[in-house]
Amino acid sequence: MKVIPFKVPVTQAESVTVNEDILPFFYGHVHRHKEMQLTLILKGEGTLIVGNYTQAFKPGDMYIIGANQPHIFRSDDSYYREVAVDNVHAIHIFIEHENTLQFLSNLPEMEFIKKLMDNTLPGLQVPDEYLAHASRMFLKVNRVSGFKRLITFIKLVRYLTEEVKHYKSLSTGHDNMPFSGPEDNRMNQIYEYTIQHYSENITLERIAAVVHITPHAFCKYFKKHTRKTYKHFLNEVRINEACKKIINGDFDCISSIAYATGFNSPINFNKVFKKMTDKSPSEYIKEYKHNWDNAVRMLKEPA
Missing domain, CATH: 1.10.10.60 (Homeodomain-like)
Structure with a gap:
């Protein structure tokens, strides 16, 4: 299926971009972007496709999707039949991989950033037993801005890499096959x-x-x-x-x-x-x- 290059709307004032989607349905095209993405689903159900992997998603789920990884959160067909302005609600955190994450990972105190970069390329789902604490930190990243947002994001990453165990991998174990024409x-x-x-x-x-x-x-x-x-x-x-x-x-x-x-x-x-x-x-x-x-x-x- 066609993979659309997607441009994340970023601001020059912040290293960590947060988008909050309250929409009739989720973005309906398989796409990829250069930023790593963390997503918390607050409302809405459907099918998540990451590369060649598929599974159902639901409210409360949290995902980490690697940079340039083709993906789509496809809303159920019922969302297209019964359209409402607030059918779905999700928060997405984007952070640029090649520069921002790479820069942070070079700092001795930020070794856990490199661990995140290395382990999240195929995509991961946060296990249920860690969702309560991780989601509170996630929501705080959305509420603050500027330097506070960067620091809060770093704290979230540290928790996800040092405390969370037994992630579910969103991978078939094979490289993605690009399609064209x-x-x-x-x-x-x-x-x-x-x-x-x-x-x-x-x-x-x-x-x-x-x-x-x-x-x-x-x-x-x-x-x-x-x-x-x-x-x-x-x-x-x-x-x-x-x-x-x-x-x-x-x-x-x-x-x-x-x-x-x-x-x-x-x-x-x-x-x-x-x-x-x-x-x-x-x-x-x-x-x-x-x-x-x-x-x-x-x-x-x-x-």
Whole structure:
């Protein structure tokens, strides 16, 4: 899919740029920029794509995305159908990688900055148990400005690098494959068709016909450009959608989620869900309810 070069609106007066988005839906294009990005989701659900990796996102999540890493926070389709000015709310911190971070990392006292630069290139998600404290610091960066913002940001980075353990990596383990020209359109067609029809029986013959090639050629083409099989990608999309249904409370029972997301049986759904998330659907529901209660309580607390 096409990756758009994105220009972060920066000010010459500050090294750390903060954008607060209160919008009908998140920016709807895969893009990249030279700045490292930290994002805190306060409102809104959808699918996060970072390079070749996809997963559902929800309120309370915090992500670190490396410089020049293609990504998109794609809002659920419902946000486009039911438009409101404040459907989504997120805060993004941007800091220039080559100059500002590099300069700070050269200071002996700032060795942890280099650790952040080295470890965040593929993208990371902050684990749930650290979100309360990290989010309070994050919100404070948004409230202050000038030198206070830089110092507060440095304190946040120090916490993220020295205190937070066991990050979730947003990486497939492979380098990203850049697309250009006709490949932009072809991969975008595959992606969009899958998003629109994931609940249906998408055979190889059916998806290959979307881009007018044979099933055998399609398998080779998709694996070459994504480093994964189409079946694996389709299962990722389906499990992401299942997670979003759980997040939104849009289900009657686990079996209803299975059939609504394109699985032919609850047994197969449970197997794939466990493989993708390391949790059973029932464990995920229980954990989400617990984390949601904590996130709401944390966001109401003064920073």
